[in-house]
Amino acid sequence: MRQDVEAIAGIYRNLGAPVAEQMVTRALGELALTMAGIAEKVRAQELRDLARQLGRLGRLAADLGLLTLAMVAGDARTCLERAESTAFAAVWARLLRVAERSLAADVGLADQSV
Incomplete structure (x- = not known):
């Protein structure tokens, strides 16, 4: 998994540790809630508006330096927009794995100070 630690370091440098934390x-919480909402829509097969939510997930992940998560969210969005259901299913499974690892690995992310 690719991660840009400079994204978080820059936030800490620019805002100071208390505000950055x-x-x-908050951003990690939004990312987790967005992913949970997307997962619920996929389980319910409610694909309307899902591409927009995947775009939001990708932007949130990129802002936090979670490059692999952002990339896979973009891939899922592309499959969805092209109506490639088999490809979407495969990419969706990967997105779940990457999101789980990204969020588990970044539990302590907010505690970093630079």
Whole structure:
């Protein structure tokens, strides 16, 4: 998994540790909630508006330096927009794995100070 640690380091440098910690914690929470909402829509086979939500997930991940998560979210969005259901199923499974690893690995992300 690719991660750009400079994204978080820059937030800490620009805002200072206390504010950056709150901001990163909030962003990670939004990312987790967005992923949970997307997962619920996929389980319910409610694909309307899913491409927009995948785009949001990708932007949130990129802002936090979670490059692999952002890339796979983009791939899932592309499969969905092209109506490639088999490809979407495969990429969706990968997105679930990457999101789980990304969020588990970044539990302590907000506690970093630079």
